[in-house]
Amino acid sequence: MKATIKTQGQQFAVSEGDILFVNRYQNSVAGSTVQINEVLSAGEGENFKVGTPTLEGASVTATILENKRGKKVIVFKKKKRKGMERKQGHRQEFSVIKIQSINA
Secondary structure (H helix, E strand, O other), X not given: OEEEEEXXXXXXXXXXXXXXXXXXXXXXXXXXXXXXXXXXXXXXXHHOEXXXXXXXXXXXXXXXXXEEEEEEEEEEEEEOOOOEEEEXXXXXXXXXXXXXXXXX
């Protein structure tokens, strides 16, 4: 079964067993489960359903495999002839999740 979910402000097309990189869940620990209730569409073939905007009673269960940090991105700003330079780094935190089941 396939589904379209919305989590952490992003939409993903998933099926059971998929591994996703999403923005980090706050206070999450590797090995814990996450219940995603914002299912936009689910099903396959003749049984495909689309929500308005979400499906009532549908949910997706996922397991957090690990919490990671992405590559460092350097933000550099400069104003010419003024001597102003600013350098700042950022590392995005994200969670690696595995879709366990889709209930629609």
